[in-house]
Amino acid sequence: MNTRDKKKYEYVIGIDLGHGETSAAICPLQWETPSANLDPVKDLEMGGNRKVIPSAITILEDGTAYIGDAAFNPEVLKKATVRVCFKQAPIDINGEAEKTMVRFMHEVYVRIRENNQALLQDGNHLVYIATPSGWNKDQQALYMQMAEAAGIPIAGVTKESRAAFVRAQQDVTSGLGKNIHKGAIVFDMGSSTLDFTYMNDANENLIDYGYDCGASLVEKTIYGKKREDVDAIQTFEAKYPKLVDYLLFQARAAKEKVYFDPTLPYKKTINFEDIIDDEELEDERFKFAFQPGQLDELLTQTGYLKKIEDAMIDFRQNKINGQPIYGVFLTGGASRMDFINNLVCKSWDVTPQQVYRDTDPSLTISQGVAEVARIDLRTEGGDKVVAQEIAKLEKSDEIFESFAANYGHMIWDDVTDTIIDTVKSFCESDRDKSANQLQAQLRQNIQNSVSRKSSEAVSYLQAEIDDKTQGVKQAVDSMVRAYARQGTSVKVPELRISSLDVGSINMDSVVKEISDQIVENSTNWLGIGGLGLAAILFGIPGLLIGWGLGKIFGKSEEEKKAEAMSKPLDYDTRQKVWDGFAEKWDGEHMSEKLHEDIISSVANNRKIKQDIQSALRTMLDAYKKELKNARILVD
Secondary structure, X not given: OOHHHHOOOOEEEEEEEOOXXXXXXXXXXXXXXXXXXXXXXXXXXXXXXXXXXXXXXXXXXXXXXXXXXXXXXXXXXXXXXXXXXXXXXXXXXXXXXXXXXHHHHHHXXXXXXXXXXXXXXXXOEEEEEEEOOOOOHHHHHHHHHHHHHOOOOEEEEEEHHHHHHHHHHHOOOOOHHHOOOOOEEEEEEOOOOEXXXXXXXXXXXXXXXXXXXXXXXXXXXXXXXXXXXXXXXXXXXXXXXXXXXXXXXXXXXHHHHHHHOOOOOEEEEXXXXXXXXXXXXXXXXXXXXXXXXXXXXHHHHOOHHHXXXXXXXXXXXXXXXXXXXXEEEEEOHHHHOOHHHHHHHHHHOXXXXXXXXXXXXXXXXXXXXXXXXXXXXXXXXXXXXXXXXXXXXXXXXXXXXXXXXXXXXXXXXXXXXXXXXXXXXXXXXXXXXXXXXXXXXXXXXXXXXXXXXXOOHHHHHHHHHHHHOHHHHHHHHHHHHHHOOOXXXXXXXXXXXXXXXXXOOOOHHHHHHHHHHHHHHHXXXXXXXXXXXXXXXXXXXXXXXXXXXXXXXXXXXXXXXXXXXXXXXOHXXXXXXXXXXXXXXXXXXXXXXHHHHHHHHHHOOHHHHHHHHHHHHHHHHHXXXXXXXXXXXXX
16 A cells, blocks of 8 residues: 555554454554554444444345344344354355355444444545454455455454454553563464464464364353253254254353353343244243353363363463463453363463453454554555665675775774884894795784784674664664554564674685785885895895896896895895885885775675675574564564
């Protein structure tokens, strides 16, 4: 979405089209407001002064649709089939379950608009929807297409676990935000499945896994037990199979009431004459009745609690391999069931203080989706800019060239002192020494000097990376911190420059190249090369005599040079060497030329360049992976 275009939107809505319940929340986008000052997420009215409705729909033959509690109205039930538990991973947009979901999506959005007419206008809002954590990219993409078909101004989908993690971080009272990066689990008790999602710093990706023990098994257990005891229920099923979901819904309502306050007894009578006109059943009725703790006993007897406990133990032992758990975030309306906290603490070895649940867990996901949507839209494009900047660094020679220049300058600064001290020591020695000895000492001292500095290559490289990535790090910091409010703990990923693996970078070749090149050039800037040496040693007449003798005795120029280089020089002669050195060093700017030679030696070393760029790419690749996780698990 173009940045200029998206800023025309004022709000973003997050919708959780759950298997059992549906809710929605809204966030103002507040484009120019700092993240820390954003208005909090708000739940949207879904009708009847309720913020959560059952995920149920009844479609009459004339096309009229009723959703939520209205789908169970007896007058509606007599005319059509009520549909519940129709949410599934999409396969074909034209499939029956998918078409039912599209219609439900449409009706939910229409209801949201009708109940919030003063706030929501055409073109002033966008919508994000949640998907189960186990859905893959293709399923998420198809789900978005279904939302578009439903007439929703869809801008994105996000996984329920991501929404839950973001929601946990946004709530500073939970304390979970400080533990997420050490190791935390989202416990999502859905209607169809029980899903766990784990994250910590050690894992590159989330660890998701679902178990077939969702909360719908509770109402099925309640209903199944009652069905065994009441013959009229079996008669009803045989005569009105399309209305069985209504009785299941009543069992679900009983479950929710029981666990809303487990300390109170619950009783409700279901009269068949309120549902259908049937003389055979008009006087039949049955009760859902539970004393405190009685439903827990039933679920223990049927093995449901053991099934949940086994799932939690399996997830810890086999899916996350015993990784640490510092916090647990309960989501889903069914997480109110009072036995869950005890099972979590027992199975995952955590304290009650480490287990967090929203005041109304039925709203957790929709609130989290809205929060995620606002952050995603406000930071949209930021991660692309970061990726482009990183790619530019990977392809560019800028870091290496700057490293070669600065590191070479540091070597030059030390080597120049070494050269001057070596020549001075040679010239002031109280012993006669030859030019060969001077060059040997120069080679040794320069090698020692460069070798000492070779250990600093990594720190110079790290400094260059730190300098050249400041823009990237600032963009990352701004982007990631958008995912948390003041007071929460959000870990901004560090470009781990200190961990740069440069073990393969060997400076020995540079040390040798620099020292050899300096020594080779020393015969020029010392004034002792070729005829210049003879002039210093013998003066001009000596030079002519030497040249003449050379011609007579057939000595080559190389032989004469070798002889001159090996000749011990007395103090006065060595002073002439010093004078020649000083004249050329300053007068012919040999120091500046030496500077160019040293930097060139570093910059033109292909092996070092390849090693550095390879290590740099490895480090940046790891950073990009951390960025993905740091952006609170970008879908």
